[in-house]
Amino acid sequence: MTIRRCLLLPLLLLLPAAAAGADAGLDAEWRRFLAEAVDTEVYPHFETVTDFPLHGQVEPQACRDRADDIAAAVAAVPVSASVHYLAYQCAQATGDEAAAEHHLARFGSIARHTLDAAPPWGDWGARPMRVVAGRDIYTILQAMGLELHSEVMYVRPLLRFLRIRVVAWDPEAGIERHLDFDFADTVVQIDRDLSRPVYPHHRDQYVxxxxxxxxxxxxxxxxxxxxxxxxxxxxxxxxxxxxxxxxxxxxxxxxxxxxxxxxxxxxxxxxxxxxxxxxxxxxxxxxxxxxxxxxxxxxxxxxxxxxxxxxxxxxxxxxxxxxxxxxxxxxxxxxxxxxxxxxxxxxxxxxxxxxxxxxxxxxxxxxxxxxxxxxxxxxxxxxxxxxxxxxxxxxxxxxxxxxxxxxxxxxxxxxxxxxxxxxxxxxxxDAQALLGDRYANGRGLPTDMAKAEHWWLQSGEGGDDDVLRLLGYRAEAREDWVEALEWFRAGALWNDTMAAAELGRLYLEGHEGLDDGPERGLSILRQQSDEADNPDARRMLAGLLAKGEGVEKDAVEARRLLEVDAEKGDTESQVQLGMAWLEGDLGSFDRAQGVRWLQRARKDGHADAGDILATWYYYQDPRGPEAKREALALWREILDAPGEWGLNNFAWVLCTAPDDTLRDPVEGLAVARRLGDPGSLPPGQVDTIAACEAANGNFEAAVALQQQAVTAAEAEDGDENAEMRGRLADFRAGKPYLELEEEGDTP
Incomplete structure (x- = not known):
């Protein structure tokens, strides 16, 4: 019996799946296709498909003339709805009923599999229905008996997908249907010229x-x-x-x-x-x-x-x-x-x-x-x-x-x-980013940096700007300058001002393998500073000018750039300006100016300004013991609003100060324990709690905590942490840790 396309296709998607497990089989086929297919060997076959009409009858002779091309398309693109639909059309037109039935069933399975993956209507967090090419969309619409009215492309840089919303009329139901498809992710994944198809920049270029x-x-x-x-x-x-x-x-x-x-x-x-x-x-x-x-x-x-x-x-x-x-x-x-x-x-x-x-x-x-x-x-x-x-x-x-x-x-x-x-x-x-964080710091999960990297990569591929910068910094730590460039460039595409600044800095540093050099970096930073009104770029450029790194030192220009935003109340600029005065980067050391700007940043709401100032008092202020006592007083003053590391730094000093008049292990341990559950803390803070336990003679607890800190730090950095291991040996030997004056640094 001859298959009648006009009668069967609108009913096709109402039929049950041909066999149990058909969806699982197509899932596996899609995974294999994405892993092995090559774009240059796939998309030329769609020229064959588009040479035939989507609507109406195909010409039998044209099907015979292109039989080899159609067979090649079926072999090369086995998950394409439109390829199998064309094979069905031509088999029917040339009287090959067995082949027509086979390709119709195959087309039905692919179409059902696509539509079964449709997310709840309007759920923008979900991926749209995956297809190989745009022709697949229109073929599926025809199978559903829908009349295409219009399309909307939802295009924002860095998102995983080019969401194409198809608006179509369903004459049988008398309603308008909206369906979301994507083929951009398919294209990018099978582009074998891309060393890392996850880079958002490549997706943005393609789209x-x-x-x-x-x-x-x-x-x-x-x-x-x-x-x-x-x-x-x-x-x-x-x-x-x-x-x-x-x-x-x-x-x-x-x-x-x-x-x-x-x-x-x-x-x-x-x-x-x-x-x-x-x-x-x-x-x-x-x-x-x-x-x-x-x-x-x-x-x-x-x-x-x-x-x-x-x-x-x-x-x-x-x-x-x-x-x-x-x-x-x-x-x-x-x-x-x-x-x-x-x-x-x-x-x-x-x-x-x-x-x-x-x-x-x-x-x-x-x-x-x-x-x-x-x-x-x-x-x-x-x-x-x-x-x-x-x-x-x-x-x-x-x-x-x-x-x-x-x-x-x-x-x-x-x-x-x-x-x-x-x-x-x-x-x-967002969930991918947070899950990566939990694997990195061992919060509620075993510490596993491989899994942390996996989820950060997934999140970065989807365009999370904080993760994009994190991936850039981690690539820099490995001295993988090209990868760092890609992640910072992705963030800049998303208008992340800090990522744009980091992109300019990376070029300015002139690392080998980048597609441009210092001149490009300076141009980016100046453009971001002057034209894009980017405070992050101004701070970045000011820091380089103040120290003469990659550019000729210009303390006057550095000060001007920082004061632009500091005077407007930008607390990051205020902190950087204050520290530049304290470190002598603006031409001279000026304690009064430095302290004034840091205090203003603290007043204007910078969470860490008080801790930054206290840390400078303790480790770098030339006034010596007087400044150290002032540091302790400031830390006590900000104890209930210490910023991210204020409790840690205060506890560390109280427990490890070599000066007996400054050291107070009991108070230090009480402060350290306010950091929270060691199981959910970064290794630097666990290191502090361990030092405070040891300072109070609790060496068994100190050893356990220090081992945790060492393991986490080395998993995170990939290198052995000699200082932490040295403290671990001391604690095992029953010795507390005292920070020598010349070390001049916090953990």
Whole structure:
């Protein structure tokens, strides 16, 4: 019997899987494909696929002429829906019923596997559905019987995926469906020319080139991204809106939202003029996203009179268009938050979110938790946790991440690890970063630097800016300058000002193997300092100028750069300026100036300024014993707000001072124990607690703690720590540790 494509394909995805374990088999095939396929051997086969029409009948003779090409495509890209669909079409057209049945079944398995991986609707923490190429998306849509209406590309640098939201009409159900796909991650993973495909810079380059190519092909989604980027580069709000208006009228998603944002942040007379005209034709056609945006315009009074009743009527219309499950309400809250930079949820919108949650939608609980945090709360309430757990049970990765973060900062390490592991495995970058931290410091888990590096790498691949810098610093410690450059460059792409400064410094240092040198580094730092108004770059450049490292020493310019931000209240600049005076880097030693700036930083809220000043008093102030006593007094003064290392440094001095009039082991141990559970502390602080135990004659405890510190420090650094091992030997011999004057350093 001849297979009838027009009858079977819309029903295909309703059929049960061909065999038990089919999904597991495809999972394995995908893993093998990503590990072994080569981009240059994969994507040329899609030229064969696109030579045939997606809609309508294929020509039998064309199928016979290209039979070898089609077979090669099937062999090279076994996980592609569109490749198997073409093989099915041609087998049917040429009368090969056995082959047609085989490829139809194979196509059905791949399509079902793709759609089964769809995250809960609107869950932006979850990965989109993976495909090999864009043609796979449209083939799957056809199999579902959907009519493509539009696409939106969600493009931000450093995220793992190019999220392509497809908006399609389901004529059978009479609703609009929104589906998220990605093929960018596939492309980058099988690009074997990349030594490290995890580097976000490579992903950003690929996505940028793809958008340019698609824009040249008149893709609305790609041109929308480019137009919005061009508008953001314009300083004049009126010029921005003029650039955005034509694209918004075509239905551009991002251009319309940036138009909203411009009118909020930089209003001018006539800013919203034309907004209603741009949206109304698309709203009248019934499309949900323009209707949501018009609802927001009515709430805010942009281009129309403020009318919350009209706004909610439009939102309800969009929600019905999308199936009445609350999808439009979730989108409204997210779009509104982006435009207003606020997660406050108006009461009429909250009522609709509550109804969606009661009906089983997993995202309202996520939005409620985010709104709760945005309102200034430090912890989630039990009701939030219960709702998030229900959302996580439905597959919401964002809910998993919120639970993981909440419990990480709680007291139950076992519960925290459970949620961190679950969220990290699902791809939440914050959870991956925190799980890496826990493996590094042994908090609730055995210390394991290999696993810490693994999770930090996963988080960095996903664009966590703090982790990007951490990976850069760790690469520097290994003297892997190229890798350090890549991680700092990634952070700079994400507008992390410190990463941009570190990128400039690394170039300036002129390490071998980098793609540019000191001149490029100095250019980056000066551009960041002068044009980007980057305080981190100014501090970085000032430090280099003050010491003459990589550039000609210029104490006057260094002082000027630091004072720019110090006078504005930037506490990091105040601390650096103060220390520069105390260390004589600004032309002369000036104790009064140095102390003044450090005290000002302390007053302005710098958490560590008091400890930094006390440490300088104790170790470097030329006044000797008088300054050391002043250091102890300052440490006691800041005891209840000591900053990250204040307790540690104070305890260390009290327990290891060689001067009997300064040393107080009993007080020192009491201070050291305030650091917390040694099992969750970094090795430097465990080292201090061990020294204080030994100073009080508790050598058995000191040995156990010091062994812990040594093990953790050497796992972290990869090198033997001779000083810590020396103290361990002393404690085993029943000897406390006293810091010699000439050591002049803290642990």
């Amino acid at each position: 940028s080139s793809l958008i340019t190519m698609l824009a040249n092909g008149n893709s609305l989604a790609a041109n929308d991204v480019i137009t919005t980027r061009e508008a953001k580069a314009l300083s004049d709000p009126a010029e921005r809106v003029a650039r955005l208006r034509p694209m918004a009228a075509r239905g551009g998603f991002h251009s319309t939202l940036f138009w909203f944002e411009t009118c909020r942040t930089s209003p001018f007379e006539g800013c919203a003029e034309g907004l209603l005209d741009a949206l109304l034709p698309h709203v009248e056609e019934g499309h949900a996203l323009p209707t949501i945006k018009l609802a927001l315009a009515y709430e805010l009074g942009f281009g129309v009179g403020k009318d919350m009743t009209a706004a909610m009527a439009l939102l309800d219309k969009a929600n019905a268009r999308m199936g009445g499950q609350g999808h439009a309400v979730v989108d409204y809250v997210r779009i509104r938050a982006g435009v207003l930079d606020s997660w406050e949820i108006p009461a009429p919108v909250q009522q609709r979110l509550d109804a969606a949650q009661a009906a089983g939608h997993p995202l309202p609980a996520v939005l409620a938790a985010i709104s709760h945090y945005a309102g200034g709360a430090e912890r989630l309430e039990p009701a939030h946790l219960q709702a998030l757990e229900a959302s996580a049970a439905k597959g919401s990765v964002t809910a998993m991440g919120l639970l993981a973060t909440h419990h990480h900062y709680g007291e139950d390490d076992a519960l925290a690890v459970t949620w961190l592991e679950r969220a990290a495995q699902a791809g939440d970058t």
